[in-house]
Amino acid sequence: MTTTPQAVRRASPRTRRAATPPDPARPLLPDAEPVRLLDKSGTPLPARTDYPEPPVEVLRELYRRMVLGRRFDTQATALTKQGRLAVYPSSRGQEACQVGAVLAVRDSDWVFPTYRESMALVARGIDPVEVLTLLRGDWHCGYDPTEVRTAPQCTPLATQCVHAAGLAHGEAYQGRDTVALAFIGDGATSEGDFHEGINFAAVFKAPVVYFVQNNRYAISVPLSRQTAAPSLAYKGVGYGVPSEQVDGNDPVAVLAVLTRAVAHARAGNGPFLVEAHTYRMEPHTNADDATRYRDGAEVDAWRDRDPIARLETYLRARGVLDDAAVAEVAEQAEAYAADLRTRMNDQPSVDPLSLFDHVYAQPTPQLIEQREQVRAELAAARDEEGDA
Numbered sequence: 379m380t381t382t383p384q385a386v387r388r389a390s391p392r393t394r395r396a397a398t399p400p401d402p403a404r405p406l407l408p409d410a411e412p413v414r415l416l417d418k419s420g421t422p423l424p425a426r427t428d429y430p431e432p433p434v435e436v437l438r439e440l441y442r443r444m445v446l447g448r449r450f451d452t453q454a455t456a457l458t459k460q461g462r463l464a465v466y467p468s469s470r471g472q473e474a475c476q477v478g479a480v481l482a483v484r485d486s487d488w489v490f491p492t493y494r495e496s497m498a499l500v501a502r503g504i505d506p507v508e509v510l511t512l513l514r515g516d517w518h519c520g521y522d523p524t525e526v527r528t529a530p531q532c533t534p535l536a537t538q539c540v541h542a543a544g545l546a547h548g549e550a551y552q553g554r555d556t557v558a559l560a561f562i563g564d565g566a567t568s569e570g571d572f573h574e575g576i577n578f579a580a581v582f583k584a585p586v587v588y589f590v591q592n593n594r595y596a597i598s599v600p601l602s603r604q605t606a607a608p609s610l611a612y613k614g615v616g617y618g619v620p621s622e623q624v625d626g627n628d629p630v631a632v633l634a635v636l637t638r639a640v641a642h643a644r645a646g647n648g649p650f651l652v653e654a655h656t657y658r659m660e661p662h663t664n665a666d667d668a669t670r671y672r673d674g675a676e677v678d679a680w681r682d683r684d685p686i687a688r689l690e691t692y693l694r695a696r697g698v699l700d701d702a703a704v705a706e707v708a709e710q711a712e713a714y715a716a717d718l719r720t721r722m723n724d725q726p727s728v729d730p731l732s733l734f735d736h737v738y739a740q741p742t743p744q745l746i747e748q749r750e751q752v753r754a755e756l757a758a759a760r761d762e763e764g765d766a
């Protein structure tokens with residue numbers, strides 16, 4: 379049966395309204411395609427009014443910190459081979475996300491990193507030796523979190539999502555416009571704490587940006603075994619949180635999308651969720667063998683989307699980066715790595731008993747007992763040395 383124009387005219391106003399119900403979820407949903415401002419080769423795509431391109435000086439600084447970040451990352455991996463670091467989770471290939479996200483927030487904002495975010499922390503200006511203290515196994519955290527407004531790197535998955543919601547709510551409650559930026563992996567979005575954190579933040583309109591780096595793997599578990607969702611960004615809609623997807627290997631797009639997400643949160647609109655599509659080029663950590671669960675051809679395909687090369691090509695084409703500037707940044711990166719190597723050769727003296735400090739404001743009876751056990755064992759070892 380075909381519908382005549384008369385039939386349409388005769389339809390009751392009620393029927394016509396029912397045919398186009400407003401969809402309250404629509405403004406929360408991400409674009410079907412990830413936001414991209416540069417193509418794979420670094421050629422600019424048509425400009426978008428919703429995501430204006432960041433100023434060129436900021437893009438040059440983004441490039442510089444990405445190059446330094448990658449050099450820091452390769453140096454840290456080398457330090458594991460020399461026994462200077464216990465473990466290192468590389469973020470090679472994720473430079474656009476690590477640095478772009480950090481450049482989108484202010485020093486006065488708070489960052490909530492995971493074990494993957496060492497590069498983001500050095501991009502935030504934290505001393506690299508302090509960043510690596512946890513991974514060297516010396517202390518819970520090498521920097522003063524309140525001084526640099528950066529929480530300790532979280533190893534228990536997704537717990538930082540709850541911390542970020544609490545901190546952001548507290549700051550807003552006290553009338554400050556601080557934003558909390560919480561980094562999270564694709565795998566960790568399956569954890570309860572992710573859902574609890576984002577739900578709390580949404581209900582209380584806490585200014586948190588949840589930044590999911592979808593690097594396609596949670597150790598050996600690929601995304602296809604992690605979720606049946608069409609995109610991890612869709613996880614926002616169920617909580618009433620607007621979200622966006624971005625090409626996580628496009629540094630310009632990452633910075634543009636994060637800048638808008640941070641502005642949204644700072645303006646009092648509540649949390650925002652961003653999913654960046656990227657790839658972990660290295661194994662999960664130096665202790666992992668990625669060849670056991672993924673194909674070299676897959677890794678090679680992502681090598682073609684290198685975020686640093688992409689930005690370099692773009693900035694050169696715009697005439698704001700030349701051979702001399704590239705060489706200068708490379709030199710800075712070498713000096714940075716050399717300084718890190720030298721300082722990581724110093725063996726710090728750590729009091730083993732300090733391990734028990736600051737775990738709880740009031741230590742639990744179990745901790746007091748364990749502390750006493752360690753103290754007795756250390757004393758016995760000293761006596762033995764004395765006898766020998």
Ligand SMILES: Cc1ncc(C[n+]2csc(CCOP(=O)(O)OP(=O)(O)O)c2C)c(N)n1
Nearest residue numbers: 494533534535563564565566593595596597
């Ligand atoms: C609560 C909890 N469960 C399990 C682990 C073990 N674990 C460490 S890293 C990891 C994978 C996380 O993957 P993803 O969230 O994608 O982050 P990525 O390592 O890729 O950055 C797992 C399961 C953990 N650290 N914490």
Ligand SMILES: [Mg+2]
Nearest residue numbers: 563564595596
């Ligand atoms: Mg992952």
